[in-house]
Amino acid sequence: xxxxxxxxxxxxCLGKEYSCSMELSLAVIGGKWKPLIVWHLRDIAAMRFSxxxxxxxxxxxxxxxxxxxxxxxxGLLTRTVFAEVPPRVEYALTDxxxxxxxxxxxxxxxxxxxxxxFGVEDADAPTATAAVR
Amino acid sequence: xxxxxxxxxxxxCLGKEYSCSMELSLAVIGGKWKPLIVWHLRDIAAMRFSxxxxxxxxxxxxxxxxxxxxxxxxGLLTRTVFAEVPPRVEYALTDxxxxxxxxxxxxxxxxxxxxxxFGVEDADAPTATAAVR
DNA sequence: CAGGTAGGTTTCCAAAAGGATACTACACAA
DNA sequence: TTGTGTAGTATCCTTTTGGAAACCTACCTG
Numbered sequence: 001x002x003x004x005x006x007x008x009x010x011x012x013c014l015g016k017e018y019s020c021s022m023e024l025s026l027a028v029i030g031g032k033w034k035p036l037i038v039w040h041l042r043d044i045a046a047m048r049f050s051x052x053x054x055x056x057x058x059x060x061x062x063x064x065x066x067x068x069x070x071x072x073x074x075g076l077l078t079r080t081v082f083a084e085v086p087p088r089v090e091y092a093l094t095d096x097x098x099x100x101x102x103x104x105x106x107x108x109x110x111x112x113x114x115x116x117x118f119g120v121e122d123a124d125a126p127t128a129t130a131a132v133r
Numbered sequence: 134x135x136x137x138x139x140x141x142x143x144x145x146c147l148g149k150e151y152s153c154s155m156e157l158s159l160a161v162i163g164g165k166w167k168p169l170i171v172w173h174l175r176d177i178a179a180m181r182f183s184x185x186x187x188x189x190x191x192x193x194x195x196x197x198x199x200x201x202x203x204x205x206x207x208g209l210l211t212r213t214v215f216a217e218v219p220p221r222v223e224y225a226l227t228d229x230x231x232x233x234x235x236x237x238x239x240x241x242x243x244x245x246x247x248x249x250x251f252g253v254e255d256a257d258a259p260t261a262t263a264a265v266r
Numbered sequence: 267c268a269g270g271t272a273g274g275t276t277t278c279c280a281a282a283a284g285g286a287t288a289c290t291a292c293a294c295a296a
Numbered sequence: 297t298t299g300t301g302t303a304g305t306a307t308c309c310t311t312t313t314g315g316a317a318a319c320c321t322a323c324c325t326g
Contacts, residue, residue, distance in 0.1 A: 010256035010257065011248075011253050011256055013247065013248050013254070017256050019191070020241070021240070022172065022241045022244055024244040024247060031284095032283080032284075036153075039155065049303055050301090050302065060284080060285055061305095062284090062285075062305085065304065075251070084302095085302085087291090087292085087304075088302075088303085089302085089304090096250065099243060103240060104155055106239060108154045111157040111158040113232065114146065114157060114229070115144075115146050118146055118208070119146065121144065122143070122144060122145070123143035181272085181273095182272070182273055183272065194274070194275095195316090198273080218271090219272040219273080220271090220272045220273050220321090221272075221273090222273065
């Protein structure tokens with residue numbers, strides 16, 4: 001990228017403003033849900049809306065719809081509507097979308113390294129650490 | 134991680150709640166500034182506060198301080214205060230912090246791939262694409 | 267004594283992200 | 297006729313994140 005001390009220039013791609021390619025990537029796959037969505041689609045041909053909801057019980061319908069549309073607009077996945085009743089809509093990763101799976105795997109590894117270093121607890125299990133906070 | 138269709142369980146590490154290691158990583162290095170800070174420190178022994186500010190002109194003092202403290206609390210960097218006047222404080226990546234540099238490099242590569250696919254413009258340069266929005 | 271310098275903190279505020287709830291359309295089943 | 301399932305919208309609200317501006321400290325220089 002740039003030499004230490006040199007600021008980057010502002011750029012724009014698909015409506016996202018950023019100063020370096022890394023920021024752009026974070027705009028594309030960052031946020032609370034997008035990495036999870038891509039992760040769940042990573043080695044499956046396609047998945048329908050309701051199946052995705054079941055794998056992510058904490059997401060609301062609105063958020064899932066919204067995130068899926070953004071991922072589609074950014075070319076990371078395809079959305080296929082079947083003209084059936086009840087409705088059927090299937091989502092599948094594109095090649096571009098599959099390109100970020102290795103990054104998510106690295107993130108997973110780092111997360112586990114982090115857990116190994118600092119320890120993990122079960123949430124909702126009040127422990128010494130939780131009590132201190 | 135889990136089989137398709139199986140939700141993950143809630144965990145906690147260093148006060149952060151998450152459902153899978155990937156989410157934990159994003160809690161640690163996600164956000165608008167942290168990746169940039171780590172990036173600027175990536176191949177330099179140490180850097181002082183004012184130098185970091187110069188490389189990231191858009192960040193405010195408050196945000197830089199806050200993000201640096203969080204990165205320190207998560208063990209990604211060290212903060213060294215020199216008892217001098219005017220004050221001098223230096224920040225340096227730890228081994229743990231250096232561990233995420235390869236991930237940031239992957240993000241950079243993906244970002245460039247994304248740019249290549251969809252095209253980049255200079256921000257503040259009103260173009261056809263900008264006019265359409 | 268005024269002004270500058272480095273690295274902050276504090277207060278207040280705006281914007282963005284995320285979420286709860288209610289509503290829709292359509293076909294079919296009981 | 298009422299209910300069920302799917303994939304949504306629409307509205308309103310709360311929480312989180314980010315930011316602007318002022319203030320602070322401790323010393324040094326002119």
